[in-house]
Amino acid sequence: MAVTPAEEAVATTDAPEAPTTAPEIPSTVPAEEPIPVIIPGEHPNEAPRLVPVPHVPGKALYKQILPGVMQVPLDLVLAASRKSSLWPMTFGLACCAIEMIGTYMAHYDLDRFGIVPWPSPRQSDVMIVAGTVTKKMAPAVKLLYEQMPNPKWVISMGACATNGGPYTRYDRVLQGVDKIIPVDVYVPGCPPRPEALIDSFLALQEKIMEERKSTGR
Amino acid sequence: MTSDQTETAPAPDLSSTIWSEVDRALAGITARPEKAVLDLVVYIPRDEVIEGLRRLKKDEGLAFDYLRSLTAVDLEEEGMEVVYHLYSTTKRLNVTVKASLPNDDLTIDTATTVWKAANWLERETAEMFGIRFNGHPDPRTLLMPEDMTDTFPLRKSHPLAEIEVLQGEGMGYSEEGE
Amino acid sequence: MVTEHAQEFETQDLLLNVGPQHPSTHGVFRMVLSVDGEVVRDVVPYIGYLHRGAEKLCETMDYRQGIGFMDRTEYLAAFNAELSYVMAVEALAELEVPERAQWIRMILCELNRLSSHFMFLGAFGIDVGVFATPFIYAWREREELIDLFEEVSGDRMMYAYFRPGGLAWDVPRNFKDRVRQVLKSARQGVADFNHLLTENEIFLARTRGVGAISAAEAIEWGMSGPSIRASGVPLDVRKDEPYLKYDQVDFDVIVGQNGDVYDRYYCRLMEMHESIKIVEQCLDKMPDSGPIMPEKMPRMLRTAPGEVYIRTEAPRGEYGIYLVSKGGNRPYRLKVRSACISNLQALKDMSVGQYVADAIIVLGSIDIVLSEVDR
Numbered sequence: 001m002a003v004t005p006a007e008e009a010v011a012t013t014d015a016p017e018a019p020t021t022a023p024e025i026p027s028t029v030p031a032e033e034p035i036p037v038i039i040p041g042e043h044p045n046e047a048p049r050l051v052p053v054p055h056v057p058g059k060a061l062y063k064q065i066l067p068g069v070m071q072v073p074l075d076l077v078l079a080a081s082r083k084s085s086l087w088p089m090t091f092g093l094a095c096c097a098i099e100m101i102g103t104y105m106a107h108y109d110l111d112r113f114g115i116v117p118w119p120s121p122r123q124s125d126v127m128i129v130a131g132t133v134t135k136k137m138a139p140a141v142k143l144l145y146e147q148m149p150n151p152k153w154v155i156s157m158g159a160c161a162t163n164g165g166p167y168t169r170y171d172r173v174l175q176g177v178d179k180i181i182p183v184d185v186y187v188p189g190c191p192p193r194p195e196a197l198i199d200s201f202l203a204l205q206e207k208i209m210e211e212r213k214s215t216g217r
Numbered sequence: 218m219t220s221d222q223t224e225t226a227p228a229p230d231l232s233s234t235i236w237s238e239v240d241r242a243l244a245g246i247t248a249r250p251e252k253a254v255l256d257l258v259v260y261i262p263r264d265e266v267i268e269g270l271r272r273l274k275k276d277e278g279l280a281f282d283y284l285r286s287l288t289a290v291d292l293e294e295e296g297m298e299v300v301y302h303l304y305s306t307t308k309r310l311n312v313t314v315k316a317s318l319p320n321d322d323l324t325i326d327t328a329t330t331v332w333k334a335a336n337w338l339e340r341e342t343a344e345m346f347g348i349r350f351n352g353h354p355d356p357r358t359l360l361m362p363e364d365m366t367d368t369f370p371l372r373k374s375h376p377l378a379e380i381e382v383l384q385g386e387g388m389g390y391s392e393e394g395e
Numbered sequence: 396m397v398t399e400h401a402q403e404f405e406t407q408d409l410l411l412n413v414g415p416q417h418p419s420t421h422g423v424f425r426m427v428l429s430v431d432g433e434v435v436r437d438v439v440p441y442i443g444y445l446h447r448g449a450e451k452l453c454e455t456m457d458y459r460q461g462i463g464f465m466d467r468t469e470y471l472a473a474f475n476a477e478l479s480y481v482m483a484v485e486a487l488a489e490l491e492v493p494e495r496a497q498w499i500r501m502i503l504c505e506l507n508r509l510s511s512h513f514m515f516l517g518a519f520g521i522d523v524g525v526f527a528t529p530f531i532y533a534w535r536e537r538e539e540l541i542d543l544f545e546e547v548s549g550d551r552m553m554y555a556y557f558r559p560g561g562l563a564w565d566v567p568r569n570f571k572d573r574v575r576q577v578l579k580s581a582r583q584g585v586a587d588f589n590h591l592l593t594e595n596e597i598f599l600a601r602t603r604g605v606g607a608i609s610a611a612e613a614i615e616w617g618m619s620g621p622s623i624r625a626s627g628v629p630l631d632v633r634k635d636e637p638y639l640k641y642d643q644v645d646f647d648v649i650v651g652q653n654g655d656v657y658d659r660y661y662c663r664l665m666e667m668h669e670s671i672k673i674v675e676q677c678l679d680k681m682p683d684s685g686p687i688m689p690e691k692m693p694r695m696l697r698t699a700p701g702e703v704y705i706r707t708e709a710p711r712g713e714y715g716i717y718l719v720s721k722g723g724n725r726p727y728r729l730k731v732r733s734a735c736i737s738n739l740q741a742l743k744d745m746s747v748g749q750y751v752a753d754a755i756i757v758l759g760s761i762d763i764v765l766s767e768v769d770r
Contacts, residue, residue, distance in 0.1 A: 093444075094422070105531055136444050167452065169455075172446055172447075190553065285704075285732060286715060309635050334616050360443035
């Protein structure tokens with residue numbers, strides 16, 4: 001951030017002169033005419049240069065240059081931007097998927113929160129596990145979770161994804177998706193109402209804001 | 218026809234069913250009728266059941282060309298029963314055919330030679346009960362995970378899963394594992 | 396077009412995995428297509444990703460607790476699923492359902508058929524490529540129907556409203572006016588879809604002649620519902636073996652000609668018209684007051700030993716319940732005859748020889764619900 005006057009920087013360079021001991025390099029400029037030298041401030045078409053601002057040492061420069069701009073910590077900006085455009089991966093497994101689709105649709109609109117369903121795991125932020133996870137499906141769920149880039153969150157929607165739900169006594173059903181992936185928000189219900197899913201997104205947004213100081217995720 | 222089939226039980230009233238025509242179609246195969254709440258049930262021994270089904274399909278007067286459902290019932294000591302529900306689209310008739318399997322030899326011939334619809338239904342019955350269908354063209358598992366094929370869930374001897382109890386005295390599995 | 400030069404090449408078919416998670420809304424279904432260029436040579440479907448053991452768990456529940464499991468096997472047409480189950484229990488327990496309850500059951504089942512077919516139109520539109528427009532309009536109609544169901548039963552999707560013997564509680568007082576209001580909006584919705592899709596050139600080019608199956612093959616595979624009626628077989632449980640009061644109302648069975656994807660779509664669309672007709676006739680014939688449960692209902696329902704196979708016409712096909720009871724208040728064996736698994740068996744015959752994009756819409760036109768396939 002050193003501010004050197006523009007005139008000093010330019011004045012240190014000399015006009016280029018033809019070197020006497022260099023080998024013969026064919027030049028594209030005819031040797032008769034001298035190469036013009038432009039001294040700043042003298043060319044008629046030149047735009048006016050910026051004048052360096054006077055600064056008071058000891059005070060942050062950006063406060064002096066841009067008065068009136070709110071200074072915000074970087075983590076707040078990042079957290080606010082992440083929570084305002086969560087893109088869930090469409091991962092409906094069973095009956096809860098129908099309520100999830102109903103929440104995306106025009107009646108209980110989720111798009112107004114910035115939530116856009118996105119089919120690809122590699123470009124989404126949130127994974128809504130909507131429905132029962134069976135042991136046959138569990139490796140695919142884990143693979144999809146690992147394919148999502150950080151930062152990522154998981155909403156476990158419905159009773160089946162929370163702890164197996166009504167099917168928990170069957171031994172081919174995984175008793176809750178939190179046995180294989182970490183879950184951030186649990187939504188109870190069988191199936192949860194669309195308002196409950198909207199509430200879970202709001203809770204996830206609060207969680208993202210609260211956790212903004214933690215790094216490494 | 219009805220009085221010939223009874224030993225000690227009272228003769229079932231089969232006059233409102235199609236037993237007479239079914240009996241004519243199954244001539245030569247030992248078949249024992251009974252009346253369920255809605256349909257006629259015919260018990261055929263398992264060695265002759267595929268032949269019986271084929272005759273029921275090809276018969277002109279009955280023409281059971283539609284296999285509605287194929288499943289099995291686990292009667293614990295008496296073995297298992299494979300149940301076929303048949304329907305005739307042209308004549309609108311229903312019949313149920315059952316074949317009994319003893320517990321120590323759970324094999325039966327496949328019905329895919331008679332109807333193609335038996336394909337997946339037999340795969341599912343095989344993996345749920347452990348019955349082997351001889352001659353099935355594709356005996357892979359249908360609904361089970363590939364690594365859990367050695368237990369058969371729908372048998373009566375198969376237990377339910379235990380639930381973790383994560384509150385209370387200590388974290389562990391619940392006592393009643395019924 | 397195969398030239399002589401191309402025949403000298405020895406190519407290997409590409410295995411394309413349409414995995415358990417995919418952008419269409421069919422649920423966790425996986426199929427492995429082996430394609431030669433863009434033409435599908437072989438289809439191997441893998442199911443079982445949603446196998447939750449409803450049949451095993453129902454053996455431990457008594458007859459009233461099992462109604463919730465039947466809802467969840469066919470979540471888009473839950474009233475039809477509950478109907479089969481309670482009819483089976485009533486047949487074994489020899490209960491007589493009062494008249495008003497039967498008419499209300501019929502109205503709710505036909506309205507559920509409407510809402511399920513709206514969902515089909517939306518999801519099928521996504522497969523064909525119309526993407527979101529029919530889906531959003533379909534859900535607008537569905538929300539009207541679901542609001543009515545919520546007023547009647549208390550839940551948007553898992554109703555648990557039918558009980559062995561009748562209904563859980565009586566319908567609200569303004570039921571008939573509400574149903575007429577909902578029918579008006581549904582009629583407009585069906586007309587909208589008709590305008591949008593039926594004579595749309597692109598839609599016709601996409602779906603005509605694709606995925607055809609003949610009537611004999613369809614009967615051999617055991618298909619049912621609109622998927623087999625599109626092939627020309629007039630198989631409808633409501634006409635062949637009438638239950639509830641279907642013999643007292645007047646409606647047509649919609650039968651197609653070619654058995655291709657367009658015919659399956661059109662059969663479902665026309666069936667929605669027929670459903671609206673049936674509901675209007677039911678509203679006229681329904682008694683305004685009356686009991687909804689038989690007078691002497693036991694506190695714990697027990698049935699006599701026996702077995703029964705009850706079949707009804709769900710929106711996807713023939714939904715059957717095979718119930719074996721050895722006395723007591725629990726089923727001994729409950730088998731759900733699901734229409735979707737029988738329809739899905741014919742997928743290979745319908746898709747081989749088509750392009751990859753056509754295989755996707757063939758799958759969409761069978762209209763499967765995975766929890767019914769896997770139970």
